[in-house]
Amino acid sequence: MKGVDLSVQLGPVTFANPIFTASGTWGYGLDFVDLVDPAALGAVVTKTLTAVPRRGNPQPRVRELRHGLLNSIGLENVGLQAFLREKLPALRERGVRTILSLAARESGEFATMVAELTRHEGWQGVELNLSCPNVAEGGLDFGRDPFRIREIVDSVRQVLPADRALLVKLTPNVTSIADLAVAAQDAGAHAISCINTVVGLEVDLETRRPVFPRAFAGYSGPAILPIALAKVWEVARAVDLPIVGIGGISSVEDVLRFLVVGAGAVQVGTALFARPTLAHDLVKELEESLITRGCASPMQMRCEELGRS
Amino acid sequence: MTDRRYGPALLRAKESVARETWVLRYDFEMGSVALPGQFAMVHPGCDELFVLPRPLSILDAGDGWIDFLVKVAGRGSRALVEADLGSAVRILAPLGRGFDLDSLACETLILVAGGVGVVPLHLAARRLVERGRPARRAIFGARAPEDLPRQVWSDGRGGDWELWVQEGAEEGDLHPGLVTEGLERALVDAADATILACGPTAMMQAVVRIGRRTGNRVWLCLEEQMGCGAGVCRACVVDLSGDPGQRVTVCREGPVFESSEIRFLAEETPA
CATH class of the missing domain: 2.40.30.10 (Translation factors)
Structure with a gap:
């Protein structure tokens, strides 16, 4: 049996393997360097960055449910400038393939942030977080409107260097995610990241109120895996772009499921809290699984019904 | 590190x-x-x-x-x-950041623990005994006698513990009431003591109030709901004192803090 080619191409950028970390679940990629080498992953997607630092939401911020996790962190982050100053040089030095997750207060700000990024080296792409449910000014409004998505993606493409990848992360909390993916594709996105968290709510029976002050929170973990698979399938039938599957991955079988429904790469998220080295384990396990199944590349797991991407 | x-x-x-x-x-x-x-x-x-x-x-x-x-x-x-x-x-x-015994061992120490908050303080007590600098007083409180994990300190390597219970104090060596009463008494003999405390939030707030009134420094081991334990998920944040006050994680920058570092403890109005 020949070896497996795990590499994946997102627009102009080739990643050595299709296992990435999901935004918000592995910090800025430097927090576990004593245990694993972040450069061994296909890419690290950073915690979402905003133009100015954000303090995020008050407590409580997480609630574990039986098969998933509700979070209301509220995009707490160090801000783009501090990231570029304090984190990016270390990532670059370590050879980490870095995708910056970006969020903005208004649609024009995405392009402004990417323009700022062009003055720095050491990153391979950006992922537009158009869909965080946990902030008042909400990416969700951008993220639910195909017209706004087209506008934002177009403005970012105009300033993005030709050798960097543009990923657009979509919310599942809409009637037709395919419409959003088509808008992103039309405006020049290189890949669709799918999905962000599912809007959820938990109740405190003693106080008879929602647990989280903002009521709504983002649901992630194993419970949302079938939802994510359905959305990836829907997007795969609507666009020709590579899809980065996200949602509830905790085993190599879950990774394979995403490949079948049309993903070319995946992001591991919530499960990293329970197993900070899981993404690294999955790189190895994916290679072994593909060999066992006689596949020369992840693409060969893709369901025939979807055709070639 | x-x-x-x-x-x-x-x-x-x-x-x-x-x-x-x-x-x-x-x-x-x-x-x-x-x-x-x-x-x-x-x-x-x-x-x-x-x-x-x-x-x-x-x-x-x-x-x-x-x-x-x-x-x-x-x-x-x-x-x-x-x-x-x-x-x-x-x-x-x-x-996380534990109690810095290298510097604390030079001081007169009073340990105050409530419930499972005894864990870090029992380890501190043992380490202090090993250094030949035992705590001046170690006070542990629980709801009832059956909540006291006596085996934990039965080998005596953590020194003597004063035990307080809120109910059922008829057994010989138990004091009736809250650990804060024990702390108030202990401070009479050790006015310059530094207090190390861990327990339910209400207990730690009461200890901080006492420390503020008597001018004793208080180090606390905080508890907060955590996701990752490594500072990345940002679930367990707490605000430091100051304006606007840095927002840090209990898991990485803590769980041990000096009480004046923590806004919700430092700014609480005295009861």
Whole structure:
């Protein structure tokens, strides 16, 4: 049996393997360097960055449910400038393939942030977080409107260097995610990241109120895996772009499921809290699984019904 | 920087030591000696049922083993104490900033513990005895006599503990009431003492109020709901004093803080 080619191409950028970390679940990629080498992953997607630092939401911020996790962190982050100053040089030095997750207060700000990024080296792409449910000014409004998505993606493409990848992360909390993916594709996105968290709510029976002050929170973990698979399938039938599957991955079988429904790469998220080295384990396990199944590349797991991407 | 290790760990021994409370010993080798207050993230091992690992303060650790005191509080702690000997969990440890005994050992110390908050302070007490600088007084409070994990200190290596219970204090050596009464008495003989405390939030707030009134410094080991234990998920944030006051994680910058560092404790109006 020949070896497996795990590499994946997102627009102009080739990643050595299709296992990435999901935004918000592995910090800025430097927090576990004593245990694993972040450069061994296909890419690290950073915690979402905003133009100015954000303090995020008050407590409580997480609630574990039986098969998933509700979070209301509220995009707490160090801000783009501090990231570029304090984190990016270390990532670059370590050879980490870095995708910056970006969020903005208004649609024009995405392009402004990417323009700022062009003055720095050491990153391979950006992922537009158009869909965080946990902030008042909400990416969700951008993220639910195909017209706004087209506008934002177009403005970012105009300033993005030709050798960097543009990923657009979509919310599942809409009637037709395919419409959003088509808008992103039309405006020049290189890949669709799918999905962000599912809007959820938990109740405190003693106080008879929602647990989280903002009521709504983002649901992630194993419970949302079938939802994510359905959305990836829907997007795969609507666009020709590579899809980065996200949602509830905790085993190599879950990774394979995403490949079948049309993903070319995946992001591991919530499960990293329970197993900070899981993404690294999955790189190895994916290679072994593909060999066992006689596949020369992840693409060969893709369901025939979807055709070639 | 402490040398974290991460990996599977087998349950080697378990002993019921108080009501719904167990000492669990796992085979696990840390890369460095645990400071009192440092903790581990322990995942019960069944990924289908538990999305998050559980933060457990380190009771003690040695060559290839680590001990925790676990009081059943939910389904995660229930799974840990009901697991069979030889079953596996996953441990990431040691984590966080513990009590800095190198500097604290030079001071007169009073330890105040409530409930499972005894864990970091019992380890501190033992380390202080080993240094030949035992705490001036160690005070432990629980709801009732059956909540006192006496075996934990029965070997005497943590020195003498003064025991307070809110109900059922008829047994010989128990004091009736709250640990804060014990603290007030202890301060009479040790007006210059530094206080180390860990327990329920209301207890720690009461200790901080006493310390502020009497001018004694208070170091606390905080508890907060955690996701990762490593500072990345930002679940366990707490605001430091100051304006606007840095927002830090209990898991990485803590769990041990000086009380004036923490806004919600420093700014609380005296009762």
